[in-house]
Amino acid sequence: MPRGKSLDENQLTDSMYYILVCLLEPMHGYGIKQRIYEESEGKIEIGPASLYTILKKLQTRGLITLLPDEERRKTYQISESGKALLKQDIKRRIQLAEAGKRVLEKL
Amino acid sequence: MPRGKSLDENQLTDSMYYILVCLLEPMHGYGIKQRIYEESEGKIEIGPASLYTILKKLQTRGLITLLPDEERRKTYQISESGKALLKQDIKRRIQLAEAGKRVLEKL
DNA sequence: AACTATTGTATCATTAAGTGATATATCGTA
DNA sequence: TACGATATATCACTTAATGATACAATAGTT
Numbered sequence: 476m477p478r479g480k481s482l483d484e485n486q487l488t489d490s491m492y493y494i495l496v497c498l499l500e501p502m503h504g505y506g507i508k509q510r511i512y513e514e515s516e517g518k519i520e521i522g523p524a525s526l527y528t529i530l531k532k533l534q535t536r537g538l539i540t541l542l543p544d545e546e547r548r549k550t551y552q553i554s555e556s557g558k559a560l561l562k563q564d565i566k567r568r569i570q571l572a573e574a575g576k577r578v579l580e581k582l
Numbered sequence: 583m584p585r586g587k588s589l590d591e592n593q594l595t596d597s598m599y600y601i602l603v604c605l606l607e608p609m610h611g612y613g614i615k616q617r618i619y620e621e622s623e624g625k626i627e628i629g630p631a632s633l634y635t636i637l638k639k640l641q642t643r644g645l646i647t648l649l650p651d652e653e654r655r656k657t658y659q660i661s662e663s664g665k666a667l668l669k670q671d672i673k674r675r676i677q678l679a680e681a682g683k684r685v686l687e688k689l
Numbered sequence: 690a691a692c693t694a695t696t697g698t699a700t701c702a703t704t705a706a707g708t709g710a711t712a713t714a715t716c717g718t719a
Numbered sequence: 720t721a722c723g724a725t726a727t728a729t730c731a732c733t734t735a736a737t738g739a740t741a742c743a744a745t746a747g748t749t
Binding site: 610611612615616631633634635638654655 | 695696697698699700701
């Protein structure tokens with residue numbers, strides 16, 4: 476991935492993918508970070524630089540929306556176009572994994 | 583993924599993944615490029631810059647080995663450690679996809 | 690022989706993605 | 720009031736990927 480242009484090619488990076496999945500329900504940045512950490516049993520940790528950079532990009536692209544004001548927190552939620560892209564990307568990942576399963580037999 | 587550090591974290595980028603899968607059988611650079619293009623029905627195209635950059639990196643890390651001389655071509659093959667890493671990465675991708683399947687139900 | 694397309698490898702300069710470090714402020718609680 | 724956790728943000732940097740370009744051997748063809 477810087478790979479490429481990711482979103483311009485309608486593909487999600489792993490980090491974007493994790494974050495979008497979290498935002499199927501409303502959640503604020505720091506909560507996302509914690510959620511990913513817990514769900515992955517400490518294996519995946521997204522630092523603040525990555526987190527807020529990616530949130531900004533997703534918002535700019537209209538894949539997530541900022542919900543109306545709370546003061547300290549910024550609560551986001553996935554948008555319809557975000558859902559559509561996530562769906563598409565999950566399918567892509569499933570296909571890759573299926574191909575992977577066939578490869579496993581050769582190993 | 584310019585992403586992160588990929589190999590330092592024992593993760594394969596998509597491009598590395600495609601290339602390593604090809605190299606389960608001996609193949610030279612240009613052949614890999616064609617193979618990926620054909621297998622993906624034209625969807626995935628790896629240009630020369632990416633191709634040779636990644637091959638060099640994989641070789642440096644010992645994940646692939648250069649087979650003895652042909653003149654024009656450089657024929658590579660996956661190494662044992664390359665196989666191990668590929669196996670591990672396929673499992674990671676399968677897990678991600680499984681999680682994705684569960685998410686799909688919410689969409 | 691001359692021309693052309695394909696095969697084949699390689700690198701430079703740039704763009705894109707992600708992150709470590711750091712900064713700042715608020716909140717709960719001891 | 721001191722401290723750790725919560726919460727957001729950005730700068731400078733590294734890493735990854737790629738577009739453009741270059742070069743040469745080979746194959747086919749006119």
